[in-house]
Amino acid sequence: METNTKSKILNITKKMFASKCQKRLSMRDLAEKTNISPSVIYHYFQDKDILLRQMFDHIQSDLEVKIRKIKPKKTAAAQLEQYILFQMNHAEDIVSTLKYYLMYRKSFNKQQGGYIPKQTYIHIKKILEHGNKNKEFNIKDTEAKAKIIAHAINGFIMEYYPQKPNSKEIKRILLSIHRLILKSLK
Numbered sequence: 001m002e003t004n005t006k007s008k009i010l011n012i013t014k015k016m017f018a019s020k021c022q023k024r025l026s027m028r029d030l031a032e033k034t035n036i037s038p039s040v041i042y043h044y045f046q047d048k049d050i051l052l053r054q055m056f057d058h059i060q061s062d063l064e065v066k067i068r069k070i071k072p073k074k075t076a077a078a079q080l081e082q083y084i085l086f087q088m089n090h091a092e093d094i095v096s097t098l099k100y101y102l103m104y105r106k107s108f109n110k111q112q113g114g115y116i117p118k119q120t121y122i123h124i125k126k127i128l129e130h131g132n133k134n135k136e137f138n139i140k141d142t143e144a145k146a147k148i149i150a151h152a153i154n155g156f157i158m159e160y161y162p163q164k165p166n167s168k169e170i171k172r173i174l175l176s177i178h179r180l181i182l183k184s185l186k
Contacts, residue, residue, distance in 0.1 A: 006044050009034055013055045018095040019162055027051075056100040059093045060119060066090070067123060076131030081178045083123055087153050088170060095161045098154055121150035128185075137185050149181055
């Protein structure tokens with residue numbers, strides 16, 4: 001029961017945070033949405049910052065589990081398309097983590113070229129390395145390119161959220177992003 005309550009709080013926090021922002025997310029509103037008393041919420045999370053950090057960590061680990069279940073495609077181009085679709089299908093998670101990252105950027109270790117967390121671009125980097133290996137691409141700095149691509153994909157997701165495009169629109173958006181990125185890589 002305890003883990004269900006905590007998960008429920010984290011999931012509703014994610015929904016509220018994605019559609020609002022940290023300053024407009026109140027523990028009182030969260031209690032109302034979850035139908036859980038504020039004292040129970042404070043039992044699990046001492047304050048809003050702790051709640052949001054745990055929300056971020058929960059989303060990151062959940063996304064990692066889901067992405068590892070994806071069976072890789074043979075070509076890097078097909079893997080890239082698969083990854084973009086994955087991101088689009090998890091828009092709420094992506095938007096929540098991006099907003100969290102933007103608000104708490106200084107709490108992340110600075111990477112070369114900025115604070116972008118490695119988990120944000122590591123999968124794209126692997127795709128690019130696969131493309132180099134298979135001679136689909138000839139990319140010198142896969143990490144730098146992966147960061148740029150991650151930013152581009154996330155930008156599209158932020159642009160469309162919270163509207164959920166229909167399947168025809170998703171396909172159109174997916175193909176547009178995919179073509180643009182592949183063109184820049186070749």
